[in-house]
Amino acid sequence: MTDETMALRGLLEKSAEASFLREMIGFAAHRLMELDAEGACGAGHGERSADRVN
Template identity: 45%
Template sequence: MTDAKKTLLKLIEQEADVDLVREMLAFAADRMMELEIEVRTGANPGVRMPERTNHRNGHRERAWDTRAGRIELAIP
């Protein structure tokens, strides 16, 4: 196990820091999903280009249960 993973697990186990860890996980997951969609579609949110044949059409809600608690995600 890496030092970074051990540190993260220690943070998760401390109840006072659970909200912070949950927010960090939600932010990281959201950003990673947005970047993946930008790569797949070739477009940032709200950008229209006539040569592009695909498009983004919103999000779906999903709950993600983690050690830090439930995180509500918006899956693009």
């Protein structure tokens, strides 16, 4: 594990707002993955599109 990852993990474990930060990071990661998948497919989740490639 990198030093930056270990430092972030240590900060999250020590912080009183650790659960809030985990939620924020999880939300951001999930949204970034959704946007990447939408870009690759040519349409959003559940969206009908003639340009959709999957």
